[in-house]
Amino acid sequence: MSEKVLMKGNEAFSEAAIRGGCRYYFGYPITPQNEIPEYMSRELPKHGGSFIQAESEICAINMAYGAAAAGGRVFITSSSPGIALMQEGLSFLASAEVPTVVMNVSRCGPGIGGIQPGQADYFQATRGGGNGDYRIPVFAPASLQEGVDLVFEAMELSDKWRNPFFIFTDGILGQMMEPVKLPEKLPDIKREDIKKHKPWALTGYGENDAERNTVISLRIQPDVLEKHVHKLFEKYERAEKELCRVESFGLEDADVVIVAYGIVARIAKEAIEILAEQGIKVGLIRPISLWPFPYNEFKKLSRNTKVVISAELSMGQLIEDVKLGVGERFPVRLVGRTGGMIPSSLEIAERTKKILEEIGG
């Protein structure tokens, strides 16, 4: 394995995608992910890949649809309002079962909003903004190493599951630097071998081909469409079992359990240390996959737990999944900031203590 390198998040994620086999990138500039198109435009051609600056994010997602339908390995990125523009395309890709890894280096909204970090695209990522019944697995890294590993793996998983995959990160992870160990680059897949790896792909109709491949999301007959959606949901059911990922600690004897993902989970870990010094036991559940959400992890909560807190950079989106996980067993409260404001570890600790007092702990 290679040695560690100090890299900016956006560049490390880009390199991980290339090493995971990405040869096609389509994008339109938006802060805070601009280092990605810059890096891809410079590096992809060195690997025989193509970079195209799209005229909009709508165009980028549809270029991805085309290249991936032809069997190419595609990675595309944007930030919140740009990801919003891609939603229609994502629904099409999910329906047509076309793999592509999409990364949101999120900022804050609503609207054009601001350029500082946010997590208010949780619903957009986990519930989907496109039309129809579909699901997209979502991974939310908390460190550059985890981000590198997840992007690399998602490139493979997306092909394996024939489904778009989301990497949901934010401006802090995109902009910060941390030492990372990059994975070894996967061997190139030759154009003539695509058919072997992806028999469904649009690689051209040969003389010996029995049937013509089609990649479509239009199914006008209700019975045909229902059957197709049922088939998709059998896949999603398997995904719920196989793709769920979570980190947790201290749940057995916690007074409070904080649920947080991405950068907020890192701040929460500091808050937990502060509270431990004051004799308050706080456990952490950090969902790594936001869909499928690790609901089962909440079964580990002990009877002594007084409250479960959802800490997030939004006005209460993650909290809805936390409530689904907790059920009626414990009260659930929100510690949220929005607009690009980031809570300090001290703020999370103080607000946790205040919530404990209110609950009567």
Place this chain on the structure above:
Amino acid sequence: MGAPKMFFAGSGGQGILLMGQMIGAAAMLEGKEATFFPSYGPEMRGGTANCTVIVSDKPISSPLIFESDCVVAMTLPSMHKFEQTLKPGGLLMLNTSLIRHAPKRNDINVIEVPVTELANELGNSRVANIIMLGAFIRATNVVSPENIEKIIHDVFSGQRSALLELNLKAFNFWQQ
């Protein structure tokens, strides 16, 4: 300082982010954990620039700093903005070529370095950041000077190699 939390602050074009990145890279050479997080926004040359750097023997939970051990201020507004984040007994390093006012805090250690003047003595005002970096490393030992020199060799290689000697000299220029 177990895991020193540092702010580097000044204005765009002063090489603020490079100071932070070099410390992060040197820490990595020493097998330590490091994070670097730059302020980002609609910023440009002459606007504000700052970054956080944390160096630790253990995994670093958050790259954000709300209470700092060290602040390096290269301009007056950056001193005003960041001196309040220092813990009592923390270190404030000031570019006194540009900062003519005393800090408000009196419970901290202050080291004054007229880096712009020193850089002019070396014949290039652009190495002010590297002179400050040299002063900072000698004052804190957060990473070893030898490892910063290795990073300077990396940064000023290839097309930039003409600037190597000047930067090595700048890094070793400040004597307390």
